[in-house]
Amino acid sequence: MYAAQMIIEEDEEAETSSQRQTRRVALNRDREAGHDNLVAGYFADEHVYTDAMFRRRFRMSRRLFLHIADNLDQSDPFFTLRYDVRGQRGLTTLQKCTSAIRQLAYGYAANSLDKYLRMSKRTARECLHTFCEWIVRLYRKKYLRKPNANDVQKLYPAHEQRHSFPGMLGSIDCMHWPWQNCPTAWQGQYTRGDHGHPTIVLEVVVSQDLWI
Structure with a gap:
């Protein structure tokens, strides 16, 4: 009994130590700057990149992308702009949808979007999974079906x-x-x-x- 208790205490101590070591470091990614850079490049009135470049990089037109982003924004709070418990600004709908599209269209690794969109690897993966789930929910009956x-x-x-x-x-x-x-x-x-x-x-x- 005593030996078993010692093993449990050692396991709990090791688990606590492991949790301390793997705790994520809070980084100030300046997500607002990432959003502003994205808007200036593709969505501002006088955007930098042409419509042809947008279609090539997003695999769809700007109008279709904004339509999908708007539907997702109205369907799930995940895609809306929110602030965390520390009051820091979160990611916008455009950033989250762009992350998902780039991963789908080009097979980008989740952590490769951090410098451009100011998004962590974990959040990029969550964006991809949530995006795909809602695309199926919203458009399955009209587009994801067999021909009648x-x-x-x-x-x-x-x-x-x-x-x-x-x-x-x-x-x-x-x-x-x-x-x-x-x-x-x-x-x-x-x-x-x-x-x-x-x-x-x-x-x-x-x-x-x-x-x-």
């Missing part, structure tokens, strides 16, 4: 007019996705010279407007 009979009747003539190919439902597109956990024995057969690392080919059939 009405969609098919619209897609056939649209593709026939554009491609002169009757009975065409969609076009096959594919992309190479990095396979980080590829077994060593298989890396040779899954690696192309122009990529330099193992990839998996993802294929999808999409409509011309990328709706279906």
